[in-house]
Amino acid sequence: MxxxxxxxxxxxxxxxxxxxxxxxxxxxxxxxxxxxxxxxxxxxxxxxxxxxxxxxxxxxxxxxxxxxxxxxxxxxxxxxxxxxxxxxxxxxxxxxxxxxxxxxxxxxxxxxxxxxxxxxGPNCPGALSPGKANVGIIPAEVFAEGSVGLVSRSGTLTYQIGHELAQRGLGNSTIVGIGGDPVVGSSFVDVLALFEADPETESVVMVGEIGGEEEEKAARYIEREMSKPVFAYIAGFTAPPGKTMGHAGAIISGSSGTAQAKKDALEACGVRVGTTPTEVAELVVAAAASG
Amino acid sequence: MDLYEYQGKELFAHYGIPVSDGGLAATPEEARVAAEELGGQVVVKAQVLTGGRGKAGGIKLAEDASEAEARARDILGMDIRGHVVRKVWIEKASEIAKEYYLSLTFDRGEKKPLFMFTTQGGVDIEEVAAEHPEALVRLHVDPRVGFQPFHGRRLTQEGGVADAGEAKQIQALAGKLYGCFVGSDALLCEMNPLIVTPAGEVRALDSKFTVDDNALYKHPHIAEMRDLEAYPPEERAAREKGVTYVKLDGEVGILGNGAGLVMSTLDVIAIVGGRPANFCDLGGGGSAEGVVDALEVITADPQVQSIFFNIFGGITRCDEVARGILQALEQIDIAQSIVVRLDGTNAEEGRRMLQEAAPPNLHTEPTMLDAARRAVELAGETVEVA
CATH class of the missing domain: 3.40.50.720 (NAD(P)-binding Rossmann-like Domain)
Known part of the structure; x- marks a missing residue:
């Protein structure tokens, strides 16, 4: 699958x-x-x-x-x-x-x-299902086969988190980069729905960043529709407003799109949010061990 | 890319949207000439890429040309929220009967352009949205359909525009605004206020305009509007070298590959007790020259006390980055300590190259967290020595 x-x-x-x-x-x-x-x-x-x-x-x-x-x-x-x-x-x-x-x-x-x-995408690293297929630029050697779905707006940050998971013995069902542009073909919600329906995926890590409101929408979707545990990481707590941080879509406009607002929205919907890539990997490991 | 008021109005006028006559001035003398040409009462308006000009005293009325010169003298050189006023726009003063608000933005969430209109214009629109949401009309346009006359009618009907002549003008103006928005690949077009004169004429009295950087190649005349001097010198140098760079206030220089990883690196620096000096993304590829250029930009900031190089190779190959670091150390004099963390594509090769060359001020760390701690530590040490 x-x-x-x-x-x-x-x-x-x-x-x-x-x-x-x-x-x-x-x-x-x-x-x-x-x-x-x-x-x-x-x-x-x-x-x-x-x-x-x-x-x-x-x-x-x-x-x-x-x-x-x-x-x-x-x-x-x-x-x-x-x-x-x-x-x-x-x-x-x-x-x-x-x-x-x-x-x-x-x-x-x-x-x-x-x-x-x-x-x-656009502006995405592609998708990798370890052991099955790699479509894009994701360095496959970083990731192991397993049951954690990973979805992200960023390429390299995803590699970082996949690497942290692999070092702790956890692998991935599929790693999906949805892209860093303001308009991308698939949203977090679209990919979360696929993971929810995929029998090989047991939990999901979602990697968001400043800008837009897709993480907030995902939070509401997770609360309403998902039975599998979701963990999150958000990048850009130190980003100043009004500046595009590399990705065209990563910009805090006025008071909207901040990392804190996204973290709060996710936590309010029962999603555990790690403050560093290391911490989010530890959260997944702890949940896997206790579950 | 954000445009100045006068640039936005130039584009509005190009698309047939009514605006007031005016002229640009960089000196008080030029302001006098512009005011003389316009004749009568004029408004002297600071041109800065930030809001709140009126409150800061950057917009003044002048009865005649000599007063315009005096007001321009006051306003030029003024600092408005960190933006120094280098140009003023001299505009024929308008008689204002009513102040409305009209904007068209790029709604990322809905994937559609979004009109916003209210008859309660001239004030902070976020306030109107918060306090009188019922007064703010929000109307999406399906991009596959484009602007239709009914969109205009809905805006004026739902906004409560009673006067038929006014409504007609606003409907037509909304259509032209849509054409302007799509035609210039804008992400934001705002008129606050959109005024109605006592004679019943509707006109855009201000403009806020943002154009999609990715579409500038299609609009060379808009690309030329970029005012390089409006950016901090470090950001200007970065732009010339094609390096993605944002200046921040801290001491730890940051260089990484991929926007998300770099943002995360800034956050991790803050979590371990340091302050990032910048955002700098090598992007995909990460050639040796790219690394040299980026290091030049980062070390030009005198606040930088240490540099954290955080690379996770995908498209970027770590051996190429290592080559760049070593090349940069040969070409430019870098006094600060550099902490490097390499993982991903060709990471072993990259680490081996750095270890063999072993420059004295270069440290390698196995993980992102360890490297962040080390970089913060080294930034602190340098401060103590200094």
Whole structure:
């Protein structure tokens, strides 16, 4: 089982011939992911590490049965790449590219949903189901197989927490990076719902940060809908208001979007929140030991 | 990117939204010339990228050109919430019968643009929202549908605009505002106040305007509006080098990869009793040159007493970062102690490189918490020595 990516995943890499795509596509393949195709317009017929390259996604799907896409193209071509993937019938899209204009993402967001596809990102590290498939840039060696679902707005912070869990003997069902942009394809709530339904996932760690109100929405969802224990970590307690902290979406606007408000909302809904990556890992370990 | 009032109004005017005539001045003399050209009563308005100008004395009425010059002399150089006034906008004074409020924002949660309108304008809108929520009309526009005339009608009907002529103008203006918002890839367009003159004309008297940085490549004329001098010198240098950097007030310089991990690093520094000096994200990739550039920016801040390098490699390869650190130590004179923590992609190779080179002021720590404690400790020691 796991969520989003697994042994059924047949991956097409949009932008496979670029510098990032040609590094991470083969890495995903080496991990055991079925990387069946690459797409770069004008480079059809080439190969990257034995992966055939096509001119378009529709052609790649027809030839290889790809069902999942990973997007690595430069920001200004990424919106087109998302629409092309949906058009070709891809059901799961991981958009690693960052710097996509927010207004254009609004259009893509509604289109992807309307067509019944699922997208994580943009500006995300992808998804990894340890032992099954790795789609994206997550360093798989950090994570172990297990039953803790991990969902995060940040890449490297997720690696940090996965690493802390692994050092304490806990592994993950799936690690999902939803991305650091103001508009992303899947919210915390979307991914929490998948974890709740996944028999391999026994608990979930949610890694949020300043900006927006998705953590607050997740808190209400967890209280209402989830039977599995959820633990959380929020980054950005020391962030000043009005400054974008790296991620386009990580900004405290006026008095809204603060780390404290998110922590309070989560705790009010029964979610235990760790103050450091180490502490949240310890909370999960303690709960696993007592449960 | 935030725009000045006059820049926002320039964009409003471009999209057909009525604004008052005015001129920009960087000196009192220029203010006089601008006021002469406009004729009659003018308003001298400080141009700063922060709110609360009126309360701070940054907006003054002047009867004629010589008074405009005097008021500009008072206002130029004024410090408003840490922003020094370097330009004033001289605008034809408006007769005001009513003050309304109209804005269009990017609602991240709903994934739709959001209009907000109230006839109780001219005051802090968060106050209106808190005290008279019923007076504030909130109306989402589905981006797949775009602005339709009914949106305009709902705004004025639900906002309680009684006058038919006024309502018509506001409806048209809302449509133009939507065009402006989408056309310029804005994240916020606000008019507070939106005024009605005694003659019944509706006009934007102020503008607050934020444009999506990621879309600036499509709008070179807006990109050129960026006023580099409005940012702290460290942030300016960082921008030139393409380093993501935010200046903070503490002593421990922070460098990491990935926004979330860097934010978490700042928090951990605070938890172990230190104060972060900055936010600095190497981003994905993390080439050796990128590390050198970032270290140059961080060490340019005289408050920095120690540096905490926190790297968890994904796209970033730790050996590349280690190479960058060693290269930086050769190229620039770094007096502060550097505490390095490497994990993830090629971490072993990176650690080995640092251990072999073993520069005297470089310390490696196995975990993020240990490294944070060490960096705070070293920042304290440096302070005592100094």
């Amino acid at each position: 796991a969520i989003l990516v697994d042994s059924e995943t047949r991956l097409v890499v949009q932008g496979l011939t670029g510098s990032e795509g040609s590094f991470h596509g083969p890495r995903n393949k080496a991990y055991g992911t079925q990387v069946v195709a690459g797409v770069t317009p004008g480079k059809g017929g080439q190969e990257v590490d034995g992966i055939p390259v096509f001119d378009g996604v529709a052609e790649a799907v027809a030839e290889t049965g790809a069902n999942t896409s990973m997007i690595f193209v430069p920001a200004r071509f990424a919106i087109d790449a998302i629409y092309e993937a949906v058009d070709a019938g891809i059901h799961t899209i991981a958009c690693i590219s960052e710097g996509l204009p927010a207004h254009e993402m609004l259009g893509a967001y509604w289109h992807v949903r309307g067509e019944g596809a699922r997208m994580i």
